[in-house]
Amino acid sequence: MYDRFKWEGDISLKAVILAAGEGRRLYSKTRGYPKPLTRLLGLSIIERGILTARTVGITDFIIVVGYQGKKIMETLGDGSRYNVNITYVENPEWRRGNGVSLLKTKEFIDKPFILMMSDHVFDSSILKYLLEFDGRYECIIAVDRKPKEYIDIEEATKLKVRGDKIIDIGKKIDGFHGLDCGLFLMTPDIFDALEESISRGDETLSGGIKVLIDRGRVGYIDIKGAFWIDIDTPSDYSIAERQLLRNLIKPTDGPISKFLNRPISLSISKYLVNTDITPNTISFISFILSIPAAYLFFKNISYIYILLAGLLTQISSIIDGVDGEIARLKYQQSKYGARLDSCLDRYSDALIIFGMTHGYWILYGRGELIWFIGTAALIGSFMNSYTAIKYDTIIESRKTKSFRIGRDIRLFLIMIGAIANQILPTLIILAIITNLESLRRLYVMRDTSGS
Amino acid sequence: MYDRFKWEGDISLKAVILAAGEGRRLYSKTRGYPKPLTRLLGLSIIERGILTARTVGITDFIIVVGYQGKKIMETLGDGSRYNVNITYVENPEWRRGNGVSLLKTKEFIDKPFILMMSDHVFDSSILKYLLEFDGRYECIIAVDRKPKEYIDIEEATKLKVRGDKIIDIGKKIDGFHGLDCGLFLMTPDIFDALEESISRGDETLSGGIKVLIDRGRVGYIDIKGAFWIDIDTPSDYSIAERQLLRNLIKPTDGPISKFLNRPISLSISKYLVNTDITPNTISFISFILSIPAAYLFFKNISYIYILLAGLLTQISSIIDGVDGEIARLKYQQSKYGARLDSCLDRYSDALIIFGMTHGYWILYGRGELIWFIGTAALIGSFMNSYTAIKYDTIIESRKTKSFRIGRDIRLFLIMIGAIANQILPTLIILAIITNLESLRRLYVMRDTSGS
The missing domain is CATH 1.20.120.1760 (CDP-alcohol phosphotransferase transmembrane (TM) domain)
Known part of the structure; x- marks a missing residue:
């Protein structure tokens, strides 16, 4: 168990980015490229994620690649172009759940880390809230308690909370309190939890988190209305574009x-x-x-x-x-x-x-x-x-x-x-x-x- | 023993100012007023000391008054005019040594404090160095290792150091390493030391410090060429005036x-x-x-x-x-x-x-x-x-x-x-x-x- 996540400015936290999936539904925008490389207002979605994380001081990234991983690796390189370090972990089993992808990073992680999704666009303030979290949990989830009207709630992962704990996670739960924004602060305890969940047949990240939830070890932070979106469809893409432009006012x-x-x-x-x-x-x-x-x-x-x-x-x-x-x-x-x-x-x-x-x-x-x-x-x-x-x-x-x-x-x-x-x-x-x-x-x- | 003096910005240290003496040698400038009230470039010497200390965050003062104490108290009041608090301690025995004056403040002091002389003019950087001192001593003395040519070495209190300790103090010691600038960071341990010294017949502050030196409990900071002067004579007064003006360039x-x-x-x-x-x-x-x-x-x-x-x-x-x-x-x-x-x-x-x-x-x-x-x-x-x-x-x-x-x-x-x-x-x-x-x-x- 890790006692504190308190961010002390001098950040040495690594960020893991899951970028192994195919993202078929965005096909019209990806044009044969892997989804994370889809360009959105001058930057690919994954570049934007890396640069957003850099603004809060994160400079070490581990990217799990799978589908067209070579293209991603060629495009991002070692990260020096962005003044960051990038390590790649290849996941040939990318057709399996995203829990399998995260598990591939196990040997590279020995202390708390940030987990990001390669297809999420978000405001850096959410990362700040996560890094400022001060408590004892194995996993902290960034929760959107008042999703904007453009968020596709159907597709989102829902969460139930009680007090300062998460008590349930899943795509289909009734009476949920908020949505998972795809940003997490985690300890290496997640890997055991994932192994347990996978052995039971659930290969998703949510499955692993569920194991920690059952142990009462998952907390959350409220994103306080900050912008985020999971880009799955061309419509999500347009919304992200519009919101990013609006945020410039x-x-x-x-x-x-x-x-x-x-x-x-x-x-x-x-x-x-x-x-x-x-x-x-x-x-x-x-x-x-x-x-x-x-x-x-x-x-x-x-x-x-x-x-x-x-x-x-x-x-x-x-x-x-x-x-x-x-x-x-x-x-x-x-x-x-x-x-x-x-x-x-x-x-x-x-x-x-x-x-x-x-x-x-x-x-x-x-x-x-x-x-x-x-x-x-x-x-x-x-x-x-x-x-x-x-x-x-x-x-x-x-x-x-x-x-x-x-x-x-x-x-x-x-x-x-x-x-x-x-x-x-x-x-x-x-x-x-x-x-x-x-x-x-x-x-x-x-x-x-x-x- | 007090472990650390580390100044954390949020200062709650009090400053004791010794202002009980007569200061007869400055008579031509004091015009019958007590020496601390002598005006020097728009402020009395003691006001300047208070305002200098305020710039580093000190807002609580204990002033020991004796000779013409009433005039000092009437002039400075409760300190509200300077946005500070002033407590007065009267010392009717002001003709005795300045160790006796400091001892009078014993009941007002329960933690480390700054000690200042009412007739010294000095740069606030010396106080900063004192407040930044990080070590374990009962007394830290601000030491001028390279006195300027205008300092009256004859009259000054000399110090000998070895390593990070003071090993001797007095007006007449040979082969000294620096001068005492009249600024100290002290713990209440000084009071026992003063009592011991006074019982032996030495009623000076140096006497009390000597007791702590003998116990190996006195450290120092180097003032790194910062300005200070002890105003004893009309010549000192003119030097102070000239230096304060020069510092404005x-x-x-x-x-x-x-x-x-x-x-x-x-x-x-x-x-x-x-x-x-x-x-x-x-x-x-x-x-x-x-x-x-x-x-x-x-x-x-x-x-x-x-x-x-x-x-x-x-x-x-x-x-x-x-x-x-x-x-x-x-x-x-x-x-x-x-x-x-x-x-x-x-x-x-x-x-x-x-x-x-x-x-x-x-x-x-x-x-x-x-x-x-x-x-x-x-x-x-x-x-x-x-x-x-x-x-x-x-x-x-x-x-x-x-x-x-x-x-x-x-x-x-x-x-x-x-x-x-x-x-x-x-x-x-x-x-x-x-x-x-x-x-x-x-x-x-x-x-x-x-x-």
Whole structure:
């Protein structure tokens, strides 16, 4: 018996991934490839599982392969491409139950481990909950107590709980309390249990877990609404795709971002994620689009110039969301990428506002007042970004909803102002609201004085 | 015996401060007040000790008072003004040795505690080293193994060490290894030791410690060159003042700051720290000075305007150092203060550059090129500040020296340009170096990709 599973940050837990089955029902998407290699938003399902586990610190994987195992091994290699180590265990008897597959890893396991399914897509928070579990059990199951409407309950493995224990598991049990999400924290005790279960004729993983349940040795964690799905059918595949994209919407997204930019940028990301284009390249594309926008504002030869400039500004604003979306979908986030993006954004903000100011100036008598207004709008925009870094941290820590004038709103206002051919009022509004917003943020942060 | 002193962040250690003596030799500075209440750069010496200890998390103090104890108690009160708790222990026998004073606290102490002297000024890092000590001793002494040239070795208490133990203590010992800095981590075992020592006729703290030394129970930590001084004489007082001011020079200070601004701002701080002026008020004064500077640049009626504007800019830059200096001297630092200061700095940078641009524009044909240059200088200045937040963190963590174009250099260039009456070249230089500097920083930060 293993006393504690408490995850101490310095993780040395291995993860076993069962990837031996055939997955025939997903045929239309797999195109002859083994199911774990089916591509879903730029990554194969099994790659996504590995990279999700890596975010919580797991870097050692044992993958049980069977059906078309060679293809999986060739594709994933030794894991160095993902900065992890992968060991393969071949299971020629992959047509038998998945309990047989797990049993093949027995000699590679001598302490608690994470068990994952190669065809499940899930949020890393479920792994975090498992790793934070602190108790004495031989097996802990991640349980979804309130399955979303898209989960195929018929096909799912059900669980019954009493207190902090699991008391029954199976596909067909009445009055169940939750679903098994295909993620487990286990001790090597599972292997004896599997042997016992197999000798009785039940070759499934559930059979082995049932043996531990009968001994009263199975606990659970609640996944608290976190996302997971078992991809068995083309319909599951589409649901996974949709949910993964939805998860990219940030709670801090402003209103324009949420209702206008995101829906469009997600469609673009859904397409681009399957290409080799990097997030940083997309940051540059968004920046480069702002150059003709600024130039058209700057020249201001006719309304068409202004109109096009406004539309380009909004397009640049939308593309500005794509880099982060692709980075998150492909686990390519980097601090440097975020910094590059934010610096380029500042330059494109400045170019556009300068272009607008100059364009108005050449058309209307070359006065000096417009330079005041333009400079004030420029300063205000910068100050918004300058204060955003600290402000967002504070607001997030307070967990209060708060309206915030961000880049999405600023660039949207510019587009609206351009369509209405009202450059001066737009600059005046920008100058006022951005500077007032900076003052408001300074005022809000005042409460944190001394901290 | 107490096993471990390991400080776990959540500090509940009390600090005892010995403040019963008369301190006659400092008479010219104390002006009839008890020595601990002597004011040194805006705070009394004992207040400074309390606030220094508070920075490492100590909030419970026991102060032993004797000579003019009432004045000390009236001045410090219950400590609520400093966000700490103060308990007073009166020692009417204050003419006897300081061992007697410490013994008076016996009934208030039931676990390890910090012992401080009310007339010592020291850097908080010494307390940190003490609190991080991890070992089994009844007394740990903070030892200065390489005393600075200004320390009065004659008067200091000397120590001899062997291995990790102290083997001798006293004012007159030969071949000593270091000096006692007046900071200790002690267990209540000291009280028995003091009683033993006093019964033998030695009423000093050193006497009590000697008893523990003879039992082999005294360890030490090395203060690694940290600042401390025992203020006994007017000369010590001046040294403390000079050193505290010197400690305000930041390792990240740019060259102009280091060699021009700091020497002047420190003189101003030395004076203003004795007034009630707050750091935030000084931030506003620095900002407000930039308004006439910007206005004079903006109007550009004659060279005198430009000259005055340049000088005001540099004065504002110098004053900009004072707020932080006073905040640190008086332990009034706050995140809000730092944020307010940096936001005001951005506005004054923008005002000055805008003023320069406009001033040049009205004088030289009202062309458009100057607006390009001015806006580029404005953007570059902002980008420098925008990237500084992350950049400085990275550079500090790398511990490499790195030249950095900061605000001190930008404003100094503006002053030089104004004196030379060369607004256009100044703006061109600013536009180029600030933007190049931003690119350079982005490039330097590239190495931290993924982290």
